[in-house]
Amino acid sequence: MAAIEILDLEKTYLVGFWHKRPKLALRPLRLRVEEGEVFGFLGPNGAGKTTTLKLLMGLVFPTAGTAQLLGKELDDPAVRSQIGFLPEQPYFYDHLTARELLNYYGQLSGVPAKGRSARVEQMLERVGLSDSGNVQLRKFSKGMLQRVGLAQAILHDPKLVFLDEPMSGLDPMGRREVRDLIQQLRSEGKTVFFSTHILSDAEALCDRVAVIHQGELRGVGAIADLTSGTQGKIEIIFYAPKVPAGLISLGAVARISGDMVNAVLPEEHQDAALELLRRERFKLISLAPVRKSLEEYYIQKLQPDGIQRSAGQEEGNELGTQESRKGVGV
Amino acid sequence: MNSRIGYIAFNTFREAVRDRVLYNLIAFALLLSGAAILVGEISIDIERLVVVNLGLTAVSLFGVVIAIFIGIGLVSKEIEKRTLYTVLSRPVRRWEFVVGKFFGLTGTLVVNTLCMAVGVLLALLYVAHKFEKMDVWVLVALYFIVLQFLIVCALALFFSSFSTPLMSAVFTFALFVIGSLAEDLRGFARMTHGLGGWLATGIAYLVPNFSALNVITQVAHGDAVAGRLILYNSIYALLYSAMAISGAVLIFQRRNLK
Numbered sequence: 001m002a003a004i005e006i007l008d009l010e011k012t013y014l015v016g017f018w019h020k021r022p023k024l025a026l027r028p029l030r031l032r033v034e035e036g037e038v039f040g041f042l043g044p045n046g047a048g049k050t051t052t053l054k055l056l057m058g059l060v061f062p063t064a065g066t067a068q069l070l071g072k073e074l075d076d077p078a079v080r081s082q083i084g085f086l087p088e089q090p091y092f093y094d095h096l097t098a099r100e101l102l103n104y105y106g107q108l109s110g111v112p113a114k115g116r117s118a119r120v121e122q123m124l125e126r127v128g129l130s131d132s133g134n135v136q137l138r139k140f141s142k143g144m145l146q147r148v149g150l151a152q153a154i155l156h157d158p159k160l161v162f163l164d165e166p167m168s169g170l171d172p173m174g175r176r177e178v179r180d181l182i183q184q185l186r187s188e189g190k191t192v193f194f195s196t197h198i199l200s201d202a203e204a205l206c207d208r209v210a211v212i213h214q215g216e217l218r219g220v221g222a223i224a225d226l227t228s229g230t231q232g233k234i235e236i237i238f239y240a241p242k243v244p245a246g247l248i249s250l251g252a253v254a255r256i257s258g259d260m261v262n263a264v265l266p267e268e269h270q271d272a273a274l275e276l277l278r279r280e281r282f283k284l285i286s287l288a289p290v291r292k293s294l295e296e297y298y299i300q301k302l303q304p305d306g307i308q309r310s311a312g313q314e315e316g317n318e319l320g321t322q323e324s325r326k327g328v329g330v
Numbered sequence: 331m332n333s334r335i336g337y338i339a340f341n342t343f344r345e346a347v348r349d350r351v352l353y354n355l356i357a358f359a360l361l362l363s364g365a366a367i368l369v370g371e372i373s374i375d376i377e378r379l380v381v382v383n384l385g386l387t388a389v390s391l392f393g394v395v396i397a398i399f400i401g402i403g404l405v406s407k408e409i410e411k412r413t414l415y416t417v418l419s420r421p422v423r424r425w426e427f428v429v430g431k432f433f434g435l436t437g438t439l440v441v442n443t444l445c446m447a448v449g450v451l452l453a454l455l456y457v458a459h460k461f462e463k464m465d466v467w468v469l470v471a472l473y474f475i476v477l478q479f480l481i482v483c484a485l486a487l488f489f490s491s492f493s494t495p496l497m498s499a500v501f502t503f504a505l506f507v508i509g510s511l512a513e514d515l516r517g518f519a520r521m522t523h524g525l526g527g528w529l530a531t532g533i534a535y536l537v538p539n540f541s542a543l544n545v546i547t548q549v550a551h552g553d554a555v556a557g558r559l560i561l562y563n564s565i566y567a568l569l570y571s572a573m574a575i576s577g578a579v580l581i582f583q584r585r586n587l588k
Contacts, residue, residue: 013588057419060586080421087415093341095348107337108420152416162419 001071003160003191004033004056008065011051011215025051027216028065033193033208035070035159038186040202040209041195042298048215049195050088053164057085070160081110084153088164088195090145094138098129098148101137102155109156123151128177142169150181161185163194167201179205203227203294211301218301226297233290234270236263239283246276264290334422335430342434346400347441355392355399356442360449362388367453377457382468382550385450389443390475390546394506397439397479401486402498404431405578409587418587425579432487432575439479447472467549470560474543477567481538482506484574491578492585509540538570 008028015023026048033039043049054060056067058074072079092101102120111119124130127147132140137148146169153161166182167175182205185192196202202209203223210220236252240261243254250272252265261282265273267289277284366384405428408414417427447469454468455461485505489498508515512534519530543563545555 013586054415054587057415059415059418060588061584077421077423080419083419085416085419087412089412090416091411091413092416093345093413095345096341104337104341105416105420108334108417108422110421149416156420 001035002032002068003035003037004031004039004067004069004193006031006052006056006065006067009052009055009062009067010064011055011060012063024215026055029212029217031210031217031220033191035191036186036189037207038182038192038205039194040206041193041212042197042199042202042209043195043212044197044302047212049212050164051215052212053085053087053162053195056162057083081156082159084156084158084161086146086149086153086161086163086166089142089168090149092137092145092148092152094136097134097136098124098140098151099133101148102151105152106155111156119155123155126154126181127151143171143174146170146174146178150178154181154185158190160191160193163192165196166194167196167198175201199294199298209294211298213302219297221297223294227291227294232267233264234267234273234287235290236265236273236277236287237261237285238263238277239285240280244276244280244282246280247273250276260285332426334426335433338417338422338427338430339433339437342404342431343437343441346435346438349400355396356445359388359392359446362392363446363449363453366450367456378454378552379550381450381453381457382471383546385453386468386471386475386546386550389446389450389472390478390544392446393439393443393475393479394482394503396442397435397482398486398499398502398506400435400438401483402490402495402502404435404487405490405582406493406495406498414587424583428487428491428579428582429575432483432571435483435487436480439483440476443472443476443479462552464549464552464554467545467553467555470555471545471549473560474545474563477563478540478543480567480571481509481540481543481574484571484578485538488574488578488581491582505537506540509538510544511541512537512539513541539566543567 006029008030009026010028011024011026013023013025015021029052041049041052051060055062056069056074067074069079070082093104096104099120102123103116106116106120121130121133124133127150129144129147129151132144137145140148146166150163150166153163163182166178170178179201182192182194186205194205206223208220208222209226211218238261239259240256241259243252243256243261243263247254247263247265250265250269252263252269252273254261254263256262263273270287274284274287363381363385366381366388369380369384405414408417414427418424450472451461451465451468454465482502486498486502489501493501515530515534515537519527519534522530542559545559548555
């Protein structure tokens with residue numbers, strides 16, 4: 001069963017004074033996320049990430065299309081107790097203490113009274129707020145609020161967790177803790193769907209990612225596949241007092257640091273370059289193909305012609321399922 | 331009652347109680363009741379009338395201000411601050427949220443009114459030295475004031491389900507003022523004929539009839555309040571509030587929380 005199945009979900013807002021001017025926020029979106037996946041939803045600000053999350057949370061209503069979470073319709077109240085949600089830059093009832101807030105959300109989520117307090121304590125501990133449990137949220141910093149947000153999202157032990165920009169506003173330590181938390185959720189078998197524009201986080205955490213831009217899905221694929229392709233270039237690192245002139249004539253871009261040279265050159269000149277090093281008796285340290293990074297894939301997808309439709313491309317696969325891992329052409 | 335409604339109501343109540351602005355308003359109302367004693371003392375033979383009149387008017391006015399002040403923010407503030415997102419993404423239906431908020435605010439106002447009523451009754455005791463049988467009608471007037479708050483709360487919630495806090499406050503207060511003149515409006519409608527008459531009648535019966543809920547002058551003079559009026563007013567306030575809350579729910583159910 002898919003954890004998330006989005007079928008042509010679309011959202012157009014009517015804006016302007018008379019609410020008559022249509023503004024497209026999300027073009028028909030088809031996406032499928034399997035249970036147990038950590039799925040990254042990438043895109044620049046205003047791309048449609050938050051709109052998609054709000055549609056899935058039932059906070060805004062779709063203009064067209066449907067979606068299912070854990071096999072149930074979005075408006076099915078039963079599904080709500082099995083999902084957790086952290087909104088972007090969360091703001092909570094600031095008259096409450098962190099402990100009271102979590103208790104309140106526990107009540108609303110149907111966490112049984114017996115054991116609720118223990119669960120709240122466990123969550124406070126997990127996000128590192130045990131000592132601040134009795135402090136009113138109005139006195140919390142942005143990073144602390146983000147931690148409370150994470151605690152409330154997983155408080156009721158949901159099967160599916162949505163995180164909208166979970167690293168936003170966090171210092172490096174906080175970001176690391178959130179990354180650890182997502183890894184823990186993965187190991188517990190939870191499905192995590194998170195939106196971000198921090199690509200290093202997505203690369204480190206996600207099984208698959210989707211890129212969305214201007215309300216349109218530009219690409220879906222497994223991280224391993226997206227970053228496995230070479231760029232037709234190799235990187236050679238070797239010891240030498242200076243960059244050999246012969247290497248430059250092979251089209252290499254080289255830089256020297258101390259007595260170590262780092263050169264990137266076209267793959268077809270690999271043998272010629274190695275022959276040159278042997279001849280000059282330079283000691284080779286490493287030789288590796290230059291792999292495509294997620295950043296390059298992302299940038300490519302944000303280009304006006306970034307929508308790939310050819311066979312074997314990830315969009316060609318039905319609903320962008322995990323099958324796309326087999327044949328992502330980059 | 332649905333347990334989620336209860337939790338939301340309690341949280342609304344707790345939020346209002348922890349809001350210090352409310353205490354200022356209550357303190358101000360109590361101060362006014364105290365001032366009524368002074369005015370009463372210089373009003374020979376009509377001390378009771380002045381204390382009841384001024385005291386209950388203070389309770390009513392400050393209560394309405396509190397009802398509007400909190401009521402308009404109930405939904406719009408939650409949308410603006412996005413606190414609603416983490417509530418509605420849980421197994422909470424939108425109508426439960428609206429109804430819970432209404433009960434929370436109503437509870438807050440009942441407690442506030444009780445506090446202010448104690449002030450008025452103490453002032454009354456001070457000038458009259460003892461309670462009399464007719465003072466029971468003061469309690470009925472207080473009950474009617476609570477019914478007024480019920481309607482004001484529901485209206486504030488209704489307007490705040492689709493409008494900005496400022497506009498909601500303006501609409502609610504305007505309806506309170508017009509509604510306080512409802513009997514005059516009905517009289518005017520009876521004297522007008524043709525299309526204007528229909529229109530005036532329609533408006534007169536559509537706006538909440540706050541004037542029927544205002545028996546302050548009557549009880550200040552020690553006059554009794556008819557049992558039938560108590561029954562009618564209770565049913566009227568409940569039905570009117572239910573109608574306004576239903577309207578709020580209908581609008582809120584369809585609203586995109588951008």
